[in-house]
Amino acid sequence: MLKWRFCALTLLLLLITACGTENPPNSSSTTASSPDAGRLPTVKNRGKLICGINGEVPGFSFVNEKGEYSGLDVQICRAIAAALFNDTSKVEYRKLSPQERFTAVQTGxxxxxxxxxxxxxxxxxxxGMEFITPVFYDGQGIMATxxxxxxxxxxxxxKSICVLSGTTTEQNLADAMAKAGVQGYKPIVSDDVEALYTAYQAGRCQAVTSDRSQLVARRSVFPRPQDHQLLEVVISKEPLAPAVADGDPPWSNAVRSIVFSLIQGEEFGIN
Known part of the structure; x- marks a missing residue:
């Protein structure tokens, strides 16, 4: 697990040296309040980071009964807050569905x-997304009782298979089934992660497909996780990465520097 506690001072120095927003000489300055100022000054002036997450996948982003967020994706948000504000709590989390997530980035x-x-x-x-760098290499799998x-x-x-709409899993499943010559299966499509696994646990489908990491995470909170198993098959490659809006190099470079610092800190064993 990547750790946000990797020297907030180092992250700040990276932002200053690699991602400075100083205007070039003799150029007209752009105020931070201007729509054209860029995301980095906008975030800094706001005083907090607004981070789009899932919120329903233990290990990646999950909120407990106390309203506390945890997981890999959450740690990345906290690391950015540590670099910008020297305070990991300066994050507002927005839970986004698969259908909402890209629009939320595009619209700001x-x-x-x-x-x-x-x-x-x-x-x-x-x-119009700019992906930062893969932080987790996954693959699509299938779980059945x-x-x-x-x-x-x-x-x-x-048999019927529960699948989440608005993701890569629908087409991946169709391609894998066609390649294997499997006919007559019925996709049961859900628009929401909770609805997906509720349908599976209620027996509306004989299997459920998603990223293998998500299947393992969701199985861990089932009433009887031992009654469910992942098939050995992996039907796709899924490099998971944070993303920002395209066309804003100071912001994307800042985020990329922070994520690279986390990766390097993990290698050094810095907690």
Whole structure:
């Protein structure tokens, strides 16, 4: 797990040296309140970071009954707050659905999307995202109950599979089934993560598909996690990365420097 406690002073120095916002000589200055000022001065003047997260996946971003957030994606948000404000609490978390997340970045509702999101070429170009760097390499998997006797893709012929809309999992599932020659399966589509796993636990589908890390995380909070198993098959590659709006180098470079510092700190064993 990446750790936000990696020398707030070092992160601040990185921001100063690598991502300074000083205007070049003889250029007209842009006020921080201007829409064209850029995200970095906007965040600093606001006094807090607005971070788009999932909030429903233990290990990545999850909120407990006390309203406390934890997980890898949350730690990245806290690290940015530590660098900008020397205070990891200066973060406002916005829970975003798969359908909301990219629009929230495009419109400026959030400063950064740190939400177990796969970096794809379409999202990097057509949707106007700038992905920072992969922080977790995942792969799409399938989970089924042990009682179903589902062991491989072919066993899902004629069965229903719960899948989340607005993600890469729908098309990945269709491609994998076509490649394996599996016919007659029925996708049960949900718009919300909670609805997805509620449907699966209620027996509306014989299996559920998502990133393997998410399947493991969600299984851990099931009433009887031992009754569920992940199939050995991995049907896609999923590099998960935080993202910001494209076209704002000072902000993207600042975030990238902070994330790289976290990775380097992890390598050095700095807690």
């Amino acid at each position: 509702e959030v400063d950064i999307l740190s939400r177990n999101t796969t970096w794809t070429i379409n999202r990097d170009t057509a949707l 042990k009682a179903s006797n589902v062991k491989k893709l072919e066993d899902l012929s004629g």
